Amino acid sequence: MxxxxxxxxxxxxxxxxxxxxxxxxxxxxxxxxxxxxxxxxxxxxxxxxxxxxxxxxxxxxxxxxxxxxxxxxxxxxxxxxxxxxxxxxxxxxxxxxxxxxxxxxxxxxxxxxxxGEKLFAFCLTEPNGGTDVASMKTKAKLVGDDYIINGSKIFITNGAYADTLVVYAKTDLEKGAKGISAFIVEKGTPGLTYGAGDDKMGIRGARTHEVIFENCRIPKENLVGHEGEGFKIAMSVVDRGRIGIAAMAVGLAQAALDQAIGYSKERVAFNKLISEYQGLQWMMAEMSAELEIGRLYTYYAASLKDKKEYRLSKEAAIAKLFTAEASNRIVHKAVQIHGGYGYMKEYPVERLYRDQRILEIFEGTSQVQKMVIAHQLFK
Structure with missing residues (x-):
């Protein structure tokens, strides 16, 4: 390597x-x-x-x-x-x-x-079907030369701003996951509307909306792949996307560590800089160790992504699980090092603390990553 x-x-x-x-x-x-x-x-x-x-x-x-x-x-x-x-x-x-x-x-x-001429969105999650993709209710029916889509998706990042949406819907309600297909829906298509934007704890600028389809008619040429291949496509996309979330976790954790180091070199307590106290030095050493381990494994998982035929479920899940949870610990310590100031909005670590929390949830919670890893171990 x-x-x-x-x-x-x-x-x-x-x-x-x-x-x-x-x-x-x-x-x-x-x-x-x-x-x-x-x-x-x-x-x-x-x-x-x-x-x-x-x-x-x-x-x-x-x-x-x-x-x-x-x-x-x-x-x-x-x-x-x-x-x-x-x-x-x-x-x-x-x-x-x-x-x-x-x-x-x-x-x-x-x-x-x-x-970058068109912004995209990934429309998979539903009100009653986040992790349980096979239970989705959104459906698409072929009528003549068009598919008619009905249903809704939630928590869709870029949803109301995207020029192009890739939407997953059931073309066969009896086949579960094997009845899911993927479609391209353009912004402005009649029957495509949006709910109110979500008021989130963190990453607030990454606006998420409910995306609603009411007799939304698209040409049959907008089917991606073949009918019934949507679940396979979506799972491959999610596997690969988890590496992106791991990279986000690494970047956010690095920001938190740098903020902690910077603050510790300025803050004086008991007549010396707090960076001189061994207890805080060890905290930051632990933060750095977890950060670098996560960064290297994320890059390793990314290297597998270039092998288009390689199914990297396990490696992507490990990268996402470790970095998301490590970033939680790193940001927590960064706030602790700041003391009361870390709780104040004028200091960046307060925002980092809120932004971090979603990393353990979207693209599959930490518990889902463990399910994916265990499945690969015991299959």
Whole structure:
């Protein structure tokens, strides 16, 4: 195994870090406070090639590897976790087309998505079917040359802002998971509406909405793959997407550690800097150790993502489980090191504390990751 960064990866890290600190970081607190989707960030991400960084050039992407994508997500999340979540949600949408779309769909939808000309959303979760995807109620019926979709999805990041939605619905109600199919739905399609935006604890700028389909009619050409292949597509997308969440966790944890180190070098207690106390030094040593272990395993899982045929369920679940829970411990300690100031909104660790919590929930809770890992161990 090679643990050295390539020149391209180092160049991407510097580019994204400079951009994030200059453009994203100054607005992160404002976006959180205003509960506002940062529309202005999307064209800037596109200009840097970040909307399709690890997708092939023929599909409109940059053609970088998946480790470079993880690095980009990490650096963006370091400065603004909401923007990191918007980007990973976009990847979830375009990934289904990358894995299963035909030539015409790639040209019409995937290429603009990878170029950042179109923002994507991934529409899978339902009010009564988050983890239990097979129980989804949204259905699609072929009538003549069109599919008619009825149902609703919840907690959809980018949902009300996306130009293109990749929607999973049942085409055969009797077949459970094998009756699920994937569809492309364009913004503005009659019958497509949105509920009120969610008022979330953290990553508030990554706005989520209910997405509602009422006799939403789309051409049959918008079926991705074949009928009944939707569950397989969605699970592959989620597996791959968990690496993005792991990268978010690494970036957020790095931000928390840096905030703790910076504060400890300024705060004086009992006539000396608190960074000189061994107890706090050991806390930060533990934070650093967990962070670096999580970062390396995330990059390892990302390296497997480049092998398109490789089913990386176990590795992606391990990366997501470890980094999400480690980031919880790291941010908790960062707030503790700040003392009472860590509880105040004027200090970034307060926002990091709220932003972190979702990492153990979306793209499968920590308990779901353990189920996935155990299944791979005992199959």
């Amino acid at each position: 090679n643990f050295e960064y390539s020149e391209e990866q180092l160049s991407i890290r510097k580019m994204v870090r400079d951009f994030s600190k200059e453009v994203l970081q100054p607005k992160a607190a404002e976006i959180d406070e205003e509960n506002r989707f940062p529309t202005e960030h999307i064209p800037k991400l596109a200009e840097l090639g970040l909307m399709g960084i690890a997708y092939p050039e023929e599909d409109g992407g940059v053609g970088a590897d998946a480790i470079a994508e993880a690095i980009a997500v990490e650096e963006i999340t370091y400065s603004c976790a909401a923007t990191g979540s918007i980007l990973t949600a976009h990847y979830l949408g375009i990934d289904g087309l990358y894995l299963a779309s035909n030539k015409e769909q790639r040209k019409k939808y995937l290429v603009p998505g990878c170029k």
